[in-house]
Amino acid sequence: MIPYLDELPPEIYDGILTHVPRGERQQTTLSLTRAIPRSPVPLRHLFECIRLKSAESVVHLYCRLRGRLEEPRWVNGFSLETWSVDADVVVNLVNLLPRLSRITLFVGSDFAPEHMEEILEKPREALSYISLLCREQLIISFSRWEGSACTGVLVANSGKQGAYFDTALVALARWPTANYPTLSIVQDPLDAEMAHKHHFAQPLVFFRLDAIHTLACSPYLRSLTNLRLRIPSRQVASFIYSSPRSIPGLQILDLSTCNVRLTDVEALAARFQQLTHLIIDECNITRGDAEGEWSNVGKICALATVKAAKEREKKLKAWLEARAVRSSPDPEVATVPEEEVTPARRARPGRRGLAIATISLRDPPTRMTMPVIRTNIVVPKVRIVPSSPTLRSLSATTSALHKDKHDAIRAQFKRGWEEGLAQLTATRSRLSQSWRNGTRMMRIAGDQGVEEGFDGLEDVDGEGAFYGRDAIRNPWPVPVLCLAGAGPNSVQHVDRCGHAAASCVYDI
Known part of the structure; x- marks a missing residue:
């Protein structure tokens, strides 16, 4: 006999709902409970992944969960997707949920820095994903938002005086490993047409960018692999790559809409040893689409590790020399004359005639002496082998919209990348010969820590460090260059581009 639908055991419903996509599981569970109200549908799926899109739903959920013990523990993901909401209710609601692993918040004008600090004050052990989308801090009168379009009258260019969220990043940085x-962390860019019409500048969500550096170097981000940081027109890249302790395991980096220069691209590719996807849409790293611009980009991406190795080698050499001087038992000190320096005479106005005197009755310049240390110190010669390039895709925006121009740009990028690889291979070949002749060779380890002395370095253990394991087949393939942009565009995305990789990570 075939049982009725409402007679199925709860295990069957549980197995069915686990195959429903996470974003649709809540609505599917709700529909089942309404269609067959007497069925034993597990209610935990109703609370497992919550997405709220109105201020009223925030209040209703808070009233439902307040005072309950079991239901708040069912909530695994929480997403608030509305700009107009009572921030105090949101704070109280989030603090009711002890087992959150994913948090997505639309930070509108009702949020103050104190609200974000309270949400992030206590570490959450289960949290693995957090997304903060910051709306432009604008006072809007008699208006409403429909997607990204605004209708109404803007009456001011600042929602709250001094409402900067730097402290939210500092609060995150205090969380343990x-x-x-x-x-x-995303701030919506100000609409260009609206800004020009009303003479508005991009509002500031973060006043000082030092907090980004503090967060990037914090123990809590030691295991971070995916970072999306969009702060329009701000130079944030240097605060990410300036320290060797910054996010050692970074693989996907999205700095779209930020003020990113080509030198920043080079530094990012050099600093992060596991970076595979770099997304810099609307950053304008080139001055245009002229011949050679994108060839230079490809070459810089390929040679970034060479520059990093040279800079690290200089620091190591200076450290070895300083250590050798300090450990020298009996340096020989000699006194030698310094170069004669005659003070410059003050120029006087007027024409110079032929009667200007050619001799001076002033005292002759004195000779200064200074001690010079002469030692027989021998500093060991150590060379740093450049790391292999890890970049697999670069997503950028260009003014060329036609697909035929995109193909030409990709050809330029490929040519520059191959030229850079040729130089990298030649550099490694020379270092390989020096290694065979007895010169000590080291390479930068994955987790660099600090760049002092031999910290973050390891000795080369064989020929593989100079040529790579796949040198014969295809050592370093040309990164995928996607020029489609992040938004809807008539130009198709390239297969295996950074946008596709990021879409698998971020909910919005």
Whole structure:
């Protein structure tokens, strides 16, 4: 006899709902409970992944969960997707949920820095994903938002005086080390047409960018692999790559809409040893689409590790020389004359005639003496082998919209990348010969820590460090160059581009 639908055991419903996509599981569970109200549908799926899109739903959920013990523990993901909401209710609601692993918040004008500090004050052990989307801090009168379009009258260019969220990043930086793979901080860019019409500048969400450096170097981001940081027109890249302690395991980096220069691209590719996807849409790293511009980009990406190795080698050499001087038992000190320096005479106005005197009755310049240390110190010669390039895709925006021009740009990029690889291969070949002749060779380890002395370095153990394991087949393939942009565009994305990789990580 075939049982009725409402007679199925709860295990069957549980197995069915686990195959429903996470974003649709809540609505599917709700539909089942309404269609067959007497069925034993597990209600935990109703609370497992919550997405709220109105201020009223925030209040209703808070009233439902307040005072309950079991239901708040069912909530695994929480997403607030509305700009107009009572921030105090949101704070109270989030603090009711002890087992959150994913948080997505639309930070509108009702949020103050104190609200974000309270949400992020206590570390959450289960949290693996956090996304903060910051709306432009604008006072809007008699208006409403429909997607990205605004109708109404803008009456001011600042929602709250001094409402900067630097302290939110500092609060995150104080969390202990944890398995924390994904972080997303996005500020909506100001609409260009609206800004020009009303003479508005991009509002500031973060006043000082030092907090980004503090967060990037914090123990809590040691395991971070995916970072999306979009702060329009701000130079944030240097605060990410300036320290060797910054996010050692970074693989996907999205700095779209930021002020990113070509030198920043080079530094990012050099600093992060596991970076595979770099997304810099609307950053304008080139001055245009002229011949050779994108060839230079490809060459810089390929040679970034060469420059990093040279700079690290200089620091190591200076450290070895300083250590050798300090450890010298009996340096020989000699006194030698310094170069004669005659003070410059003050120029006087007027024409110079032929009667200007050619001799001077002033005292002759004195000779200065200074001690010079002469030692027989021998500093060991150590060379740093450039690391292999890890970049697999670069997503950028260009003014060329036609697909035929994109193909030409990709050809330029490929040519520059291959030229850079040729120089990298030649550099490694020379270092390989020096290694065979007895010169000590080292390479930068994955987790660099600090760049002092031999910290973050390891000795070369064989020929593979100079040529790579896959040198014969295809050592370093040309990164995928996607020029489609992040938004809807008539130009198709390239297969295996950074946009596709990021879409698998971020919910919005």
